[in-house]
Amino acid sequence: MSVGEVLDALASPDNAVRRAVELLQAGEVVALPTETVYGLAGDAGNVQAVAKIFAAKNRPHFDPLIVHVKDRAQAEQVAILEDDVAERLLEAFWPGPLTVLLPKRDSIPELVTSGSLLVAVRSPSHPVFRAVLEALNRPLAAPSANPFGRISPTTAEHVRQGLGDKIALILDGGPCRHGLESTIVYPLNGELHLLRKGPVTQEELEAFGPVKVTSAAGKKAAPGQLTSHYAPGKPLFLVDGPGRVRDRRQAGYLAWKEKPAGFAASEVLSASGDTVEAAANLFAALHRLDAAPVERIYAEKIPGTGLGAAIQDRLTRAAAGR
Ligand code: TXA
Ligand code: MG
Numbered sequence: 001m002s003v004g005e006v007l008d009a010l011a012s013p014d015n016a017v018r019r020a021v022e023l024l025q026a027g028e029v030v031a032l033p034t035e036t037v038y039g040l041a042g043d044a045g046n047v048q049a050v051a052k053i054f055a056a057k058n059r060p061h062f063d064p065l066i067v068h069v070k071d072r073a074q075a076e077q078v079a080i081l082e083d084d085v086a087e088r089l090l091e092a093f094w095p096g097p098l099t100v101l102l103p104k105r106d107s108i109p110e111l112v113t114s115g116s117l118l119v120a121v122r123s124p125s126h127p128v129f130r131a132v133l134e135a136l137n138r139p140l141a142a143p144s145a146n147p148f149g150r151i152s153p154t155t156a157e158h159v160r161q162g163l164g165d166k167i168a169l170i171l172d173g174g175p176c177r178h179g180l181e182s183t184i185v186y187p188l189n190g191e192l193h194l195l196r197k198g199p200v201t202q203e204e205l206e207a208f209g210p211v212k213v214t215s216a217a218g219k220k221a222a223p224g225q226l227t228s229h230y231a232p233g234k235p236l237f238l239v240d241g242p243g244r245v246r247d248r249r250q251a252g253y254l255a256w257k258e259k260p261a262g263f264a265a266s267e268v269l270s271a272s273g274d275t276v277e278a279a280a281n282l283f284a285a286l287h288r289l290d291a292a293p294v295e296r297i298y299a300e301k302i303p304g305t306g307l308g309a310a311i312q313d314r315l316t317r318a319a320a321g322r
Contacts, residue, residue: 004163004165004166006169007170008172013131016128020132028168028169029056029167030169031167031170032129032145033156033171033173033176034126034129036176036180037154037180037283038155038176039068039140040159040163042140044138045138053142057146060148062114063148064113064114064119065112066120067112067120071123072123074123075102079102080102085187085192086100089192092208094122095124096125097178098198099184099196101121101195103119112141126173132171145163150231151287151318152283153287154175154280155175175280178279179279179284180310182198183198183205187208191209193211194212202305231320234289234294234297236296237297237298239300240301245263249264250296253265254269254298256269256270256301257272263294265288265293267285269281278307
């Protein structure tokens with residue numbers, strides 16, 4: 001197996017899935033497309049495979065991994081499902097971009113959960129990821145397939161640039177539909193603790209009980225929710241608009257709807273102001289600005305409810321510390 005091989009899983013799915021499954025069965029890690037972002041997958045029950053995920057990403061061991069399952073039955077093999085609200089959430093949003101924290105079973109090594117007795121579980125809807133889960137018939141631990149602390153990948157090419165020399169295989173399943181990591185929720189005593197905003201919005205979750213937004217930083221329930229996350233290599237600053245930015249020749253600009261004049265590079269998330277389109281474009285736009293010949297990036301704040309709030313959350317993290 002050559003290093004960093006990319007297989008087109010849309011053109012020849014059978015071959016791509018077979019190669020991925022062979023490697024996963026051998027305890028290797030493989031990058032796979034999901035509907036949110038690309039994931040770096042390994043057998044969730046194989047400690048060596050899980051250790052390889054942390055190593056490839058250079059991820060600290062206190063940051064736990066999401067376990068991906070085929071369906072509710074496979075979720076039962078990794079977690080205890082006896083919470084009414086959790087059951088209803090799975091029913092409503094799986095397969096899809098919702099991750100639920102549940103009490104873990106012994107089949108999941110503590111390395112996966114960083115010692116927590118809760119495991120984060122989700123059932124992805126991307127057909128390529130599902131085909132791998134189906135053929136392998138094992139749950140897969142998979143964080144986003146980016147070096148730790150950097151922007152999540154929404155194309156196979158992003159994965160190749162970030163981790164290509166560290167992993168054997170990348171399945172290319174096209175650009176990710178949502179473009180933002182899954183929503184993470186912890187149902188407890190009838191309440192829903194929202195640990196990460198994402199494609200399933202806070203407003204949608206409110207139909208299932210009162211939602212408490214858990215501030216990202218410093219909370220034990222989500223040790224990996226570090227404030228400075230999803231960051232480009234260049235310093236990023238949040239602005240209300242381009243108006244007050246002076247030296248534009250050395251700067252990149254991430255606009256919500258309208259392209260401003262004079263910047264060395266600029267990106268528009270959605271000319272029509274559509275948050276679904278903006279979310280799908282967000283990380284690719286940040287990757288391009290990061291690669292552009294600019295010294296810093298200015299990003300426009302995004303209107304704050306629904307998916308807009310999830311996008312704004314990622315921008316705030318990318319700007320953290322600036
Ligand atoms: O959309 C997604 O969720 C993507 C795709 C690949 O599925 N995965 C993803 O994984 O974003 P990752 O590792 O980049 O982010 C998962 C977050 C981490 O910040 C981690 O702290 C939190 O989920 N998490 C995972 N397991 C947890 C646990 N047992 N308790 C609390 N937080 C957990
Ligand atoms: Mg990540």
